[in-house]
Amino acid sequence: MMILGIETSCDETSAAVVEDGRRVLSCVIHSQIAQHRPYGGVVPEIASRAHVEVLAPLLDETLRQAGVAWTHLDAVAATYGPGLASSLLVGFSAARALALRLDRPLIPVNHLQAHLYAPFLGEEAPRVEDFLPAVSLLVSGGHTCLVEMREVHGYRLLGQTIDDAAGEALDKGASLLGLGYPGGPVIEKTAEGARTDFVAFPRGQVSQVNGSVDPQLCFSFSGVKTSLKYYVQQHPELFEDGTLADVTASYQEAVLDALASRFEKALRKHRARFATCGGGVVCNRRLRGKLAAAAQRCDCAFHLAEPKFCADNAAMVAGLAACSPAKEPADALRLDIHPNLPIGSFS
Amino acid sequence: MNILALDMSTPRADLALRCHGKTRLQKQWSEPRKGEALLFETLNTLLRESGLTWEGVDCFCAGRGPGNYSGLRIAITVMQALALPAQQPVFFLNSGVAVAEAVFEQRPCDRVAVVGDARRGMLWYALFDRPQAEKSTESPDWQLVPWADFDAQVPVDIPRVSSAWSSIRSSESVALLDVGAWVDADVYPQASVLAARVETTLGLGLKSEPATPIYMHPPVAS
Numbered sequence: 165m166m167i168l169g170i171e172t173s174c175d176e177t178s179a180a181v182v183e184d185g186r187r188v189l190s191c192v193i194h195s196q197i198a199q200h201r202p203y204g205g206v207v208p209e210i211a212s213r214a215h216v217e218v219l220a221p222l223l224d225e226t227l228r229q230a231g232v233a234w235t236h237l238d239a240v241a242a243t244y245g246p247g248l249a250s251s252l253l254v255g256f257s258a259a260r261a262l263a264l265r266l267d268r269p270l271i272p273v274n275h276l277q278a279h280l281y282a283p284f285l286g287e288e289a290p291r292v293e294d295f296l297p298a299v300s301l302l303v304s305g306g307h308t309c310l311v312e313m314r315e316v317h318g319y320r321l322l323g324q325t326i327d328d329a330a331g332e333a334l335d336k337g338a339s340l341l342g343l344g345y346p347g348g349p350v351i352e353k354t355a356e357g358a359r360t361d362f363v364a365f366p367r368g369q370v371s372q373v374n375g376s377v378d379p380q381l382c383f384s385f386s387g388v389k390t391s392l393k394y395y396v397q398q399h400p401e402l403f404e405d406g407t408l409a410d411v412t413a414s415y416q417e418a419v420l421d422a423l424a425s426r427f428e429k430a431l432r433k434h435r436a437r438f439a440t441c442g443g444g445v446v447c448n449r450r451l452r453g454k455l456a457a458a459a460q461r462c463d464c465a466f467h468l469a470e471p472k473f474c475a476d477n478a479a480m481v482a483g484l485a486a487c488s489p490a491k492e493p494a495d496a497l498r499l500d501i502h503p504n505l506p507i508g509s510f511s
Numbered sequence: 512m513n514i515l516a517l518d519m520s521t522p523r524a525d526l527a528l529r530c531h532g533k534t535r536l537q538k539q540w541s542e543p544r545k546g547e548a549l550l551f552e553t554l555n556t557l558l559r560e561s562g563l564t565w566e567g568v569d570c571f572c573a574g575r576g577p578g579n580y581s582g583l584r585i586a587i588t589v590m591q592a593l594a595l596p597a598q599q600p601v602f603f604l605n606s607g608v609a610v611a612e613a614v615f616e617q618r619p620c621d622r623v624a625v626v627g628d629a630r631r632g633m634l635w636y637a638l639f640d641r642p643q644a645e646k647s648t649e650s651p652d653w654q655l656v657p658w659a660d661f662d663a664q665v666p667v668d669i670p671r672v673s674s675a676w677s678s679i680r681s682s683e684s685v686a687l688l689d690v691g692a693w694v695d696a697d698v699y700p701q702a703s704v705l706a707a708r709v710e711t712t713l714g715l716g717l718k719s720e721p722a723t724p725i726y727m728h729p730p731v732a733s
Contacts, residue, residue: 209730216584217723220591234596250581257585260551261592265565497551 165238168226168262169482170219172255173247173275174306175200175211177218180478181230181237185486187287190229191472191479194218201345205335206305212250219258226478234266241271241485243278245505246306252501260496269490272499273481276307276507277319279442281484282469282477290467292316292487299436299464301427301455302507304443304476305331305346308423310381310430311507313440316487319508322430323381326370330419331445333385337415340389340396341408352448355413362410365391365418367425381430388418420451428458439466444475512569512713515557515593516706519550519586520578520606521674523699526553528561528568529706536561537703542582550585554593566597572709574606574700576725577627577635577653578674583724591722602709602719605650609700609708611639614672624665625651626673627727632684634661635727638669650720655727658684667692674699 165185171178180191196214200206227234242259245252256272263270280300284292297314299322308331309324328336331348338347343354368384392415395402402408423445431439439459445451452468459466473479491499514529519542527537536557540549558565573590576583587603594601607625614623626636637651656664665671672694673679680690712719 203731207731212580212584213723213726213730216587219588220595220722223592223595250584253581254584254588257588258592261554261589262595264551264555265593265596497555498548500548 165486166232166236167239167241167271167482167485168237169273169478169485170223170240170242170255170259171275171278171476171478171481172215172219172251173243173245174251174476175206176476177215177222177255178476178478179223179226180482181226181232182285182479182482182486185483186285186289188285188479188483189232190226191477192222192226192229193477194222197346204339204345206248208248208250211248212254215251215254219254223258237266237268239269239271239485239490240266241273241481241488243275243481244272244499245275245502247275247503249501249503252503256499256501260499263496269492270496270499271485271488271490273485273488274505274507276302277317278480278484279304280311280313280440281316282442282473282480283440283467285473285479285483286470295438295440295465295467297436298438298440299430299434300439301423301441302443303330303423303441303445305329305335305445307443308383309507310426312434316484321377321507322434323377323383323426325383325385326373327384327386328389330383330385330423331443333389333419334416334445336389337392337419340392341412341415342403343412348445348448351412351416352450354409355416358409358413360413360417362407363395363414365414367418367422378433381426381433383422383426385419385422388415388422416450420448420454423451424454424458427455428462431459431462431464436462436464439464440468442469442474442480446474447471512710513563513567514570514572514706514709515568516572516574516702516709517586517590518574518606518609518700518702518705519582520574520576521582521699522579523674524550524582525700525702526557527702527706528557528563529703529710530561532710534703534706537701550589565593568599570600570602570709570713572602572604572702572705574609574702574705575603575720575723576606577727578606580724580726587722587724601722602713603722604705604708604720605725606700606705607637607639607651609702609704610672610674610698612704613698613701614670614694615641618670620670622669624669624671626671626679628675628679628682629655629727631728632657634658636661636665636671638665653725653727658687661687662689670694672698
């Protein structure tokens with residue numbers, strides 16, 4: 165089954181052709197980082213304008229790179245939520261038009277679930293059906309949560325952030341430290357080889373939450389962010405005395421430790437045999453190491469998404485779509501975007 | 512030549528199929544929210560009624576505004592996506608052409624101002640000259656102007672027309688305008704006019720306008 169995937173939920177325009185949910189024939193990503201950098205974060209209106217400009221040529225290039233004719237596609241998939249409404253609208257409208265034009269099913273895809281599917285992309289990756297049930301960590305610029313993935317579309321939310329997402333905390337930290345945007349990569353680079361225990365930043369324990377999630381498996385990054393803000397105010401000399409890298413490394417360590425410790429706790433509590441991680445922050449090599457070590461301590465089979473499939477991309481959309489219920493062309497005409505779509509929801 | 516044109520720059524969406532120099536089918540609908548719920552059903556219906564296949568469309572056309580940002584993005588993206596599989600041409604035209612044309616058909620004037628509410632205390636407008644036979648007009652120069660300065664910038668002997676006239680007329684700021692010079696109705700851009708203009712423009716060997724909406728504000732407020 166050959167599926168064209170389209171992803172425009174935030175600031176990456178991406179399209180991919182994936183065969184049988186695993187074999188990535190092409191995955192083209194147009195990043196808008198340079199356009200958002202002056203603002204220190206994603207500006208929704210800039211993102212939407214850029215999607216309109218690049219999507220059509222990018223789709224053409226995706227098919228060309230895959231060496232696939234339009235008529236060889238079996239379905240069209242696109243992210244329909246969660247995400248920025250004005251960005252989702254562009255990719256999902258294109259997908260609906262293509263499904264109509266090609267008379268193929270349209271498969272609406274939940275962006276969060278697509279990230280959780282990313283570890284199963286590639287012919288060397290384990291098959292998703294052989295890796296369930298799994299405890300999965302999703303950690304990106306917009307979302308941070310732990311889920312139990314019982315089947316490809318059966319999720320139970322175990323814990324989540326009660327304030328900022330981890331990627332957001334790294335962006336804000338980088339901004340406070342004057343390192344630029346996006347925060348994750350620049351913090352990782354600055355922290356390389358520096359002391360991680362130079363400042364004892366808090367690890368953001370959560371004692372109480374509303375709903376059915378476990379507070380011990382929840383995250384809070386507002387404390388570490390505030391702590392960094394005060395530290396910078398009290399130590400303005402850090403920008404000149406050579407300690408910037410150590411402060412950065414300490415901050416990064418606090419964020420990564422919070423992620424890894426909750427991950428390990430979830431593996432133990434749920435006696436997980438399998439564990440996976442997805443999302444843009446998983447590109448961080450130190451985090452990858454910490455998560456792998458945690459899984460090893462829990463005697464748990466562990467598989468991470470390849471770095472190229474961690475950030476927003478359409479391969480994960482097309483991959484998950486192969487395991488998803490399709491909408492026949494007639495039903496697809498009435499589908500709409502869902503900017504606040506929760507994990508585990510379908511249209 | 513078969514041309515499929517779509518304009519979604521206003522709350523009233525307009526889709527038209529022009530075949531061999533005549534408007535064959537035209538459908539208009541009002542979208543209560545984001546503008547795409549009825550689009551795909553209407554596209555499907557129009558094509559079925561026409562008996563054409565997608566391959567039978569020689570050129571797709573989308574109105575690029577100015578107007579509703581979401582509508583413009585959908586119209587442009589959808590027309591591009593429909594054209595992609597067979598690499599059919601897509602032509603983009605400002606929607607004001609169609610609004611001005613409606614006035615030229617009704618009045619003997621040689622020039623008209625197409626106006627819209629740009630919010631934030633501003634109006635947008637462009638001046639259109641009556642198109643001459645065998646000559647396609649240039650893409651107009653869209654301007655933003657405070658309501659209070661509009662009459663000073665646009666001579667009152669030039670008729671003003673807007674698809675948002677009801678909203679402009681009901682605004683408190685309407686007192687700043689010489690309302691006598693306005694066409695007293697909401698005049699919407701018709702896709703059939705865009706399709707006809709595309710046919711003329713292609714016949715003259717001229718190029719499409721850019722494949723982007725006409726945005727009257729920068730993406731980030733300064």
